[in-house]
Amino acid sequence: METALYIHIPFCLRKCDYCDFYSVLFDGDVARRYMEALRRELLLRRHEIGQLRTIFIxxxxxxVLKGEDLAEFMQFIVQNLELATDVEIxxxxxxLTVPPQKLALLKSAGINRLSLGVQSFDDAILRRLGRVHDGNQAGRAIEAVAKVFSNYSIDLLYAVTGQSLDCWYSTLVEAVACGPCHVSAYELTIEPSTPLARTGVVLPHEDVAVEMFDLAADYLTRSGYIHYEISNHARPGCQCLHNLNYWRGGGYVGVGAGAHSYTAGRRFFNIADVAHYITAISDDTLPIEGLVEITPQIAQQEAILLGLRTIEGVRAVISPVIDELQRQGLVSFKDGVLSLTHRGMLVSNQVIGQIIAAGDVELREDIDTK
Ligand code: SF4
Structure with missing residues (x-):
């Protein structure tokens, strides 16, 4: 039974130009039927869910849902699932969707952490990304969130076309001044199916992206945040427990259209289509679209891929590739724990790729790193 639950609500005010998550434009009637289907899926899969430590909506x-509808959904969760007393929700x-009354309602319904998609405070950058809000609206939303939630996170994007290092620095400074206890800083990538890809836009050179990554890591660390995962920075005690569970290779149940689950050694995902999802669930059929059995070899590769994203790293046995990467200053290997150095994080994809390709890294469970 899993202790982490992901709930996918695939409605947006507008589709951002860079986004390849499964989402559609908000429609009140469809959303109402979808939320009903979510309740049914949760009941159908209740046997997979144990006492929950984390819930991520x-x-x-x-x-985009009304505060009352989200609060009612939370009430359903509280009544039908078992939550740990210190559950992170x-x-x-x-x-544009966080007026003060709604925030208060969400808080009283049990939600205790909010992750706000800000991306930038620069209007030109926000327009380029196709965001629905401007920089002032983002600033006002953060103020409203901070009055209600002490545990909240801001998402930012860097390496956007036309974004200078100064512009990125200003966004970081403004973000930190707002006082969030968690900041996620993601490098923009162009996914083939997005409107941004169709414009033929060219991203800044890789060296610029590396410089921006470095700037964020340096500035946020100097501002008191711990760089605990490649794209994530948190004040002490404010790491996202739900995501830590993913990176540690923990199981989770995902409900909703397009949601992924990892449970009992199998990874599977629901159909990414709201209408099909609602129809399947109304027949009490689980709308599973794909399933992968996780062999020990895949599990080991995933553990390396995910574990090395965090400062915790992975427990491993020394091997020639670790030796070589350590010599190059890209990984650290101490007391049986393998992790990326700051330099290694700058080129994490290459380093992790090299470790997996070498195929000689053996993970261990028996080394106490505490
Ligand atoms: S990035 Fe934009 S379109 Fe994608 S899920 Fe977030 S708000 Fe919706």
Missing amino acids: GGGTPT TTEANP
């Missing part, structure tokens, strides 16, 4: 933009939100 993602999307999409879950907060996060919802994602967009700056």
